[in-house]
Amino acid sequence: MPANRAFTLLESLIALSLAALVMTTIQFLIPHLSQVTQPDYNNSFQTTLHQLEIQKYRVKDNDNHAINMISTDGKTMTLVVKNHKLQLIASGNGQIILMENINDLTVMACGSHFKLSIKINNQTIRGILFLQKAVAP
Secondary structure (H helix, E strand, C coil): CCCCCCCCHHHHHHHHHHHHHHHHHHHHHHHHHHHHHCCCHHHHHHHHHHHHHHCCCEEEEEECCEEEEECCCCCEEEEEEECCEEEEEECCCEEEEEEECCCEEEEEEECCEEEEEEEECCEEEEEEECCEECCCC
């Protein structure tokens, strides 16, 4: 006699109950996922500034919207916003994109450090960059 391969009513109800439980859980988690996936621009900017500091760049000169630096191997680098990207541009050697969706970079020299601010999504984020001045040859 062949075995009956159909689901019983109880098995079908259990499967539907589990599916409903999974769907309900997903429904409550979706709003929290959008909060988690939004980037924290302040932390990204502070991390970027810290990375520039530990790379031991030396400042050659600056203006209100850029900082010209010299790397440890003598290459000239420029920190600037170009095409809505905060970039570290090497003369003749390409670029490193540090952050995206940046509208403006403002640089203010304050003795031994620089006060930088970026504008992103109608928000201004500020940070401090500690770099040594390059010694004139």
